[in-house]
Amino acid sequence: MRQKSCQERLEAELQDRLRDIRTLWRLYQRNPEASHRELGRFEEYGLGCDYxxxxxxxxxxxxxxxxxxxxxxxxxxxxxxxxxxLEAVEIEYCFLDWYDGASRSLSGEDYSLLDEIFQNFKDLGLVKTEHARSSGN
Incomplete structure (x- = not known):
């Protein structure tokens, strides 16, 4: 059976991620130390941030x-x-598999959610630090 392409899988993968992120972000906003029994803590979600x-x-x-x-x-x-x-002007979700990939720019509520999280990354100093590190400053 043929595996679906990244483009065919993109929307379902994005919606799964957004569901997890919304859950963790709401929890984090109420209590930054809170942990979800299946997803862990917001700060531990994902692998990392870089420029x-x-x-x-x-x-x-x-x-x-x-x-x-x-x-x-x-x-x-x-x-x-x-x-x-260093203000976000476009936010894109990318789903990548071996020799294949697909992406979609976010809009509406999805964009607002990720922009809010991006502002948090900025407030924590991550965006400026990673941008400076990448540009050799």
Whole structure:
């Protein structure tokens, strides 16, 4: 049986991630130390955050701040494309599997949720630190 392409799997994977993130974010907002019995703590969700400079990957035209949730096959992440003031101007979900990948820009409530989380990353100093590290400053 043929495995579905990343494009065919994208929406279901995104909705699963958003459900987990909404649950953890609400919990975190009430109590940053709280833990969900299945998902853990918001701060422990995913693998990490970093800045991926323009040109890191072949044909990559823009840099972005990445919240990497998983890697390998499959991998998924949110990419925050920023302006010169490090404000998110586009947020994209990427679902990647061996030699295949698909992405979708967020809008509406999904965008608002991830932008709120991005602002939290900024408040914690992650965005500025990772951007400076990547650019050698």
């Amino acid at each position: 991926v400079a323009k040109g890191t990957f072949q044909d990559q035209k823009r840099g972005y701040f990445r919240w990497q949730l998983s890697w390998g096959g499959p991998a998924d992440e949110f990419r925050f494309y920023m302006d010169e003031n």
